[in-house]
Amino acid sequence: MKQLHYVIQTLLHSKGSNLLKVVSLGLGLTMSILLFARVAFEQSYDTCFPDTDRLYQVWSQFTVKGEKLDWQQQNCGPVAGGILESFPEQVESATCTSRWMASSPLYYGNTRFNETKIAADSLFFRTMGIEVLSGNPVKDLQQPNIVYLSETLAEKMFGGENPIGKVVSYNHERDLTVRGTYADLPDNTTVKADAVISLPPSWAAEVANYSWRGGDSYLQYIRLKPGVDAETLNSRLGAMVDKYRPEEDKKFGYTAKIAPLRDTYRGYDSVSRSKVILLVMGFSILFIAALNYALISISSLSRRAKAVGVQKCNGASSAGIFGMFLAETTLIIGLSLVVMVFLLFAFQDFVEDTAATRLANLFTGNRLWVPVGTVVLLFLIGGVLPGQLFARIPVTQVFRRYTEGKKGWKRPLLFVQFAGVAFICGVMWMVAAQYSYVMNKDMGFSPARVAVTSWIGINKEVGDQVKAQFLNMPYVEAMTYSGTSTPVDGYSGTMVNNEAGQPLFSSRYDAWPEDYANVMGMTLLEGRMPRTGGEVLVNETLAKMMHWGDKVVGRQLNDGSNNTVVGLLKDFQIGGFYLEPMPFIAYYMYYPYGIFAFKLKEPFGDNLLKLQQALADAFPGRTVDVYSLEAKVADLYNPVRVLRNAMMVAALVMFLVMLMGLLGYTADEVQRRSKEIAIRKVNGAEATGILELLGRDILWVAVPAVVVGVCASAYVNGLWMDIFSARVSTGWAVYVLVAIVNLLVILGCVLWRTWHIANENPVLSLKSE
Known part of the structure; x- marks a missing residue:
C-alpha cells in the first residue's frame, strides 16, 4: 500500500506530464486497436461455419x-x-x-x-x-x-x-x-x-x-x-x-x-493489400505511442533521480523501484483505456465507417485478444524499458546533481517517432490523391445527374408506357434505357469468334437504343448507333484486339452469328478504375425495358425524389428503386474513401502523439540545459543563436528519420497502387514536400517551446549557484 501511495503521489506531482501521457496513449490505443480489430475481423471471414x-x-x-x-x-x-x-x-x-x-x-x-x-x-x-x-x-x-x-x-x-x-x-x-x-x-x-x-x-x-x-x-x-x-x-x-x-x-x-x-475474402487483392497497410499503420501508431511514453518518462530522469535515490535510502530495492514504475504505467494505461472507450462511443459513427462494420463486431468474445494483446505490447514497450532505467539509478544520486542527458535512449526514440509520422503522412497523401483522382477522372461516360432504375423483365407495353409518360416530365432532361446493366455495375460476357467460328476472347455486351451514347455522355468516334438487328457498335479495345486497324465500320463480327459493325465507340470504363478497359459490344434494342436512365434537371436531389414518387404512383404494383448513378460511382471507391479517412485520422493521431512527446522532450531538455544556455548568454550569445543550437540538435535526428519514413511510404504506396488501372501521377517532388512539411512542423514545435528560455534573463537560471 505504501508503494501505491508513492505512485499516486508521483502522478499527482507531475499532472501536466502525465496528462500528456494519458492523452497520447489514449489516442494511440484507440487508433491502433481499431485498425488491428478491423484486420482481425476481415481475416476471420467465413470461419463461423462448423469444421x-x-x-x-x-x-x-x-x-x-x-x-x-x-x-x-x-x-x-x-x-x-x-x-x-x-x-x-x-x-x-x-x-x-x-x-x-x-x-x-x-x-x-x-x-x-x-x-x-x-x-x-x-x-x-x-x-x-x-x-x-x-x-x-x-x-x-x-x-x-x-x-x-x-x-x-x-x-x-x-x-x-x-x-x-x-x-x-x-x-x-x-x-x-x-x-x-x-x-x-x-x-x-x-x-x-x-x-x-x-x-x-x-x-x-x-x-x-x-x-x-x-x-x-x-x-x-x-x-x-x-x-x-x-x-x-x-x-x-x-x-x-x-x-x-x-x-x-x-x-x-x-x-x-x-x-x-x-x-476467399481475405484472398481478394484489395483486402490483402489493405491488410498490409492497416497493420503497418497500426503498429506504427502503437510503437510511436509506446515510445512517446517511454521518451517522456526517460526525459524526466533528471527531475526524478533524486526522489528515486531517497526511496532507495529508505530501503527500496531496484526491484521495488521497477515495480513502482510498472504500477505507475498500469494506472496511466488504465486511464488511457477510459479515454479510448470514450472516443469509441463518442465517435461511433466515424469508427464504424472506418472499420467498415459495427463496433460490436470488432470486440466480440473471440476477438477480445486484439485489445488485450495491444495493451500488453504497449505495457512491455512503454513500461519495462524506462522502468529498468529508473531501477538502475544509484542511491548516490541523493548527494549530487543528475545531469546526464541520456541521449543514447532519447534520440533513437525520437528517430522512430519522426520516421513513423513521415511514413503515415506519405501514405495518407497518396491514398487521398488517388481517391480524388479516380473520383474526378473522365470515365468515358457522364454519371452526373443520371438517375437509374431497373425494370428488367417488363413487356413492350409497359416499357412504352414508361417512356411515353416520363420522357416529357418537366424535371426530366432526357431519357434512355439499356438491356441489362450500366457501366458502373458491369456487364455479362459473350464469346467473340474468328471467321472459322473459333473463340478469340470474351467481350462485355449490352443492348442500347439509338440515343443511349448521347444521353450517357459517351463519344462516338466513327459511324452510327445500331438501328436494327444484326448491327453492332464496338469500342476501341475490341477493335484493337481484332486487329482491324483504321477501318472498323463495315467489318463483320462473329459472336455465334454474323453482325455488321456500324459504329466505333470511344473506350469507357466498366466497373471503375480497378480494371483495364474491356472489349464491348452494343446490340440494337428493340423496345424500352431493362435499365431506365433519366438525365434530370437541377436540383438533382429534389427531382430524384419526384421521379421516385411519380414512378411508384404510376406503377403501384411494382418495386420502384431509383438511385443516383454518381452515387453508385462513389460506392465503387468506398473502400478507398474509408482507407483515406483512416489514414487521415492516423496521421493526425501520430502527429499529436509525436508533438506531445517532442514537447515533453524539449521541456526536459531545456530544463536540463538551462544553466548552459544562461552561461552562453552571459558570454554574449544571442537568442537566435540559442534557438539555432537547440533546433540543430533536433534536426540531426529529424532529417534522416523523415527521409527513411518518406522512402518507406513510397514503397508501400507502390504496392497499394497496383490494384488500380488508372493511377495518379507521382513524383519525388511530392515526397520532398511531405518531408519538408514534417521537418518544418518539428522545427516549429521545438522553437516555440524553447523561445521563452532563449529570451529569459540568465540570472534566473544562475541565481541558485
Whole structure:
C-alpha cells in the first residue's frame, strides 16, 4: 500500500506530464486497436461455419486460344452437383447458390424488407453447416417458391407469431411460403443471408441458364469428408468437367477447382493489400505511442533521480523501484483505456465507417485478444524499458546533481517517432490523391445527374408506357434505357469468334437504343448507333484486339452469328478504375425495358425524389428503386474513401502523439540545459543563436528519420497502387514536400517551446549557484 501511495503521489506531482501521457496513449490505443480489430475481423471471414477446414468454394477457369483466363467464383449451374455425383467417397455435400436470383426485396403485406437474400438448392444448410431451427430444408428446398428465414428476420416480420406457413411476396412478382427458420449468420461471411429462397435445379433450368453451356453466374460450395486431400480431388476435376460438357462447347477450355472458403475474402487483392497497410499503420501508431511514453518518462530522469535515490535510502530495492514504475504505467494505461472507450462511443459513427462494420463486431468474445494483446505490447514497450532505467539509478544520486542527458535512449526514440509520422503522412497523401483522382477522372461516360432504375423483365407495353409518360416530365432532361446493366455495375460476357467460328476472347455486351451514347455522355468516334438487328457498335479495345486497324465500320463480327459493325465507340470504363478497359459490344434494342436512365434537371436531389414518387404512383404494383448513378460511382471507391479517412485520422493521431512527446522532450531538455544556455548568454550569445543550437540538435535526428519514413511510404504506396488501372501521377517532388512539411512542423514545435528560455534573463537560471 505504501508503494501505491508513492505512485499516486508521483502522478499527482507531475499532472501536466502525465496528462500528456494519458492523452497520447489514449489516442494511440484507440487508433491502433481499431485498425488491428478491423484486420482481425476481415481475416476471420467465413470461419463461423462448423469444421471450416472441410468447407470449400468452387472456382471456374476458361481457356481461350490457349490463354487461361483468371479463376472466377461464378460457375456453370451443374458443377457442384457434378462433383458430388462423381466423387461420393470424397465429397460429403455440395450446394449451388445464386445472388442475382434473390436480389429483389421481400414484402409481408405492404412492409418491405431489404435484408440480404440468397437462392440455394436443398443441400445448402447441410453443406454450410448452418443450424436449422425449424423445418426440413433437404425436403422443402426441392420445391420452388419456398423460403427459409433467419431467426432475426422471422421475428422482425411476424413478431412472436409462428412463421411456418406464412406467405411473403418476392418483389410483388411471386409468393413464397415460409417453411423453416435458421440461426443468424454473422456479418463477416461471404455467404451472408437473412433469407434463403429455394433454387431447385429443374426450376432454375426453366427460368435461367442452368446448364454446362455457359450461364456461369452461380456461387457453389462443397463440404469434403474428413481426411480428404483437396489437391488430389482438384487433379481429377478437369476430367470430370470434360465428361459432362457438350462436344460442341469444347472449342474453348473450361475447368474447375476447389479452394478453402475461409481464404476467399481475405484472398481478394484489395483486402490483402489493405491488410498490409492497416497493420503497418497500426503498429506504427502503437510503437510511436509506446515510445512517446517511454521518451517522456526517460526525459524526466533528471527531475526524478533524486526522489528515486531517497526511496532507495529508505530501503527500496531496484526491484521495488521497477515495480513502482510498472504500477505507475498500469494506472496511466488504465486511464488511457477510459479515454479510448470514450472516443469509441463518442465517435461511433466515424469508427464504424472506418472499420467498415459495427463496433460490436470488432470486440466480440473471440476477438477480445486484439485489445488485450495491444495493451500488453504497449505495457512491455512503454513500461519495462524506462522502468529498468529508473531501477538502475544509484542511491548516490541523493548527494549530487543528475545531469546526464541520456541521449543514447532519447534520440533513437525520437528517430522512430519522426520516421513513423513521415511514413503515415506519405501514405495518407497518396491514398487521398488517388481517391480524388479516380473520383474526378473522365470515365468515358457522364454519371452526373443520371438517375437509374431497373425494370428488367417488363413487356413492350409497359416499357412504352414508361417512356411515353416520363420522357416529357418537366424535371426530366432526357431519357434512355439499356438491356441489362450500366457501366458502373458491369456487364455479362459473350464469346467473340474468328471467321472459322473459333473463340478469340470474351467481350462485355449490352443492348442500347439509338440515343443511349448521347444521353450517357459517351463519344462516338466513327459511324452510327445500331438501328436494327444484326448491327453492332464496338469500342476501341475490341477493335484493337481484332486487329482491324483504321477501318472498323463495315467489318463483320462473329459472336455465334454474323453482325455488321456500324459504329466505333470511344473506350469507357466498366466497373471503375480497378480494371483495364474491356472489349464491348452494343446490340440494337428493340423496345424500352431493362435499365431506365433519366438525365434530370437541377436540383438533382429534389427531382430524384419526384421521379421516385411519380414512378411508384404510376406503377403501384411494382418495386420502384431509383438511385443516383454518381452515387453508385462513389460506392465503387468506398473502400478507398474509408482507407483515406483512416489514414487521415492516423496521421493526425501520430502527429499529436509525436508533438506531445517532442514537447515533453524539449521541456526536459531545456530544463536540463538551462544553466548552459544562461552561461552562453552571459558570454554574449544571442537568442537566435540559442534557438539555432537547440533546433540543430533536433534536426540531426529529424532529417534522416523523415527521409527513411518518406522512402518507406513510397514503397508501400507502390504496392497499394497496383490494384488500380488508372493511377495518379507521382513524383519525388511530392515526397520532398511531405518531408519538408514534417521537418518544418518539428522545427516549429521545438522553437516555440524553447523561445521563452532563449529570451529569459540568465540570472534566473544562475541565481541558485
